[in-house]
Amino acid sequence: MNLNNIALELHQAADAAKAIPQISHKRELSIDEAYVVQSLSMAYRYQQQERFAGLKMGFTSVAKMEQMGIQDMIWGRLTSSMDLSGNSQLKLSSYIHPRAEPEIAFLIKKDIHKAIPLEEVQDYIAGVAIAIEVIDSRYENFKFSLEDVIADNCSSTAFKVGEWKDLSTNIQDIKMTMSFDGQEMANGSSSAILGNPYKSFAAATRLAHQYSEPLKKDMIILAGAATAASYIKTTQKIVAEAPGLGTVSFTTSN
Ligand code: OOG
Ligand code: MG
Numbered sequence: 001m002n003l004n005n006i007a008l009e010l011h012q013a014a015d016a017a018k019a020i021p022q023i024s025h026k027r028e029l030s031i032d033e034a035y036v037v038q039s040l041s042m043a044y045r046y047q048q049q050e051r052f053a054g055l056k057m058g059f060t061s062v063a064k065m066e067q068m069g070i071q072d073m074i075w076g077r078l079t080s081s082m083d084l085s086g087n088s089q090l091k092l093s094s095y096i097h098p099r100a101e102p103e104i105a106f107l108i109k110k111d112i113h114k115a116i117p118l119e120e121v122q123d124y125i126a127g128v129a130i131a132i133e134v135i136d137s138r139y140e141n142f143k144f145s146l147e148d149v150i151a152d153n154c155s156s157t158a159f160k161v162g163e164w165k166d167l168s169t170n171i172q173d174i175k176m177t178m179s180f181d182g183q184e185m186a187n188g189s190s191s192a193i194l195g196n197p198y199k200s201f202a203a204a205t206r207l208a209h210q211y212s213e214p215l216k217k218d219m220i221i222l223a224g225a226a227t228a229a230s231y232i233k234t235t236q237k238i239v240a241e242a243p244g245l246g247t248v249s250f251t252t253s254n
Contacts, residue, residue, distance in 0.1 A: 001027050007040035010152050013138040019096050020138055024145040034150035035211065041153060042077050050079035053219055054108070055208060056133065057200045058154045060224030061192040064101075067228040070146050075207045076154030078220060084160040090134065090232070090252045095157060098136045098232045101225035102176040102240035104190060104197045105131035105161045112215040115206035121198050124205070126218075127164030128171050130245035132178075132238060133222055134158035135229055159222060162240075162248030169244050171197050176226045180236045186227035190242065197223045 006023055013020045023029060029037070046052070058074040059065050084090065092098065109126035116124055135155035139148060149155060177187040194200050200223035208215045215221075232238065232252055241247040 003033060003037050004040050006151060007037045008044065010037070010138050011041045011044040014136075014157070017094055017096050019140040022139050022144055022148045023151055024148050029147040029151060031147060031150065034147040037151035038076065038153050041151070042079070045079055045081075050081045052213075053078045053080050053083060054221055055204045055213070055215070056154060056156055056159070056222035057204055057224040058149070060194050060200050060203075061188065061226050063188055063192055063228050064225050068149075070149065072146055073203065074146070074150050074154050075204065076156045077213070078156060078159060078222065082156060082158045084158050084250055088250050090158060090238075090250055092232065092235070092252050092254055095134070095136045096138065097142055098134050098157065099142070099229035100178060100232055100238050101133050101135065101229040102178045102186070102227060102242070103131040103133045103159070103225055104171055104176075104193065104223045104245070105129045105159075106201050106221040106223065107164055108215055108217055108219045108221065110217050112205050112208070115209045116202055118199055118202045121201045121205075122167055125167060125201065127166060128169055128245070129164050130162040130176070130240050130242050130248050131222060132160050132240045132248055132250070133225065134232070160248055160250050161220065162246055165245060171245070174242045174244060176240065176242045178227060178230055179239050180230065180232070182237075185230035188227035190226055192226040193223050200224055
């Protein structure tokens with residue numbers, strides 16, 4: 001099975017909302033090959049009018065690493081059609097087994113063509129916001145190896161960003177909460193994200209530069225979840241909140 005066939009299989013699994021067996025069970029992939037598969041699968045998305053919209057970081061917190069049994073930081077691509085802004089409903093039948101997690105989003109202020117050190121990241125950020133990421137592994141039972149999940153664009157499927165706040169807003173060690181229908185599903189400190197969410201922005205610029213993926217003004221970086229993800233099982237109101245950042249929400253339909 002060549003890398004393009006794997007990319008097509010993953011792309012079609014996402015489109016049909018139908019899980020597939022893990023790639024690593026039938027073919028060994030290196031990390032480099034897995035990122036090639038990810039980029040080939042994105043080419044199929046761009047063919048169907050989706051635009052590259054930014055990066056998401058994954059496994060930047062111990063809570064996520066433990067939930068999924070993976071210790072390495074990963075990154076994936078966001079596209080315009082994953083952005084739920086202006087759309088307050090998530091249609092569950094379009095997804096396989098979606099989960100939601102609370103995140104911090106960064107809005108890129110100007111084009112970035114290099115790795116930005118932590119001390120300079122604020123010069124490149126126009127705003128910060130509370131966000132919800134919806135992840136939907138294309139693999140059966142939401143089970144994968146590191147290489148599998150990278151090839152699958154790190155389970156990216158949808159995201160919703162709250163109101164942008166300026167950089168004077170504290171995002172260090174704030175409590176991030178995810179609730180479904182008013183019931184708390186998970187909470188964690190933003191400092192669970194690499195000790196400091198701005199480090200995730202710096203890492204995203206380093207990886208984007210390493211993989212020649214230009215980050216442009218108005219694109220978004222998702223820093224990675226501070227808590228484990230929660231399964232969305234029925235029609236529910238999904239809300240993430242953090243003091244100072246406010247709330248963001250959407251409802252689900254069948
Ligand atoms: C992989 C994506 C990880 C995060 O925020 O850590 C991620 C997954 O858990 O399926 O998005
Ligand atoms: Mg995430």
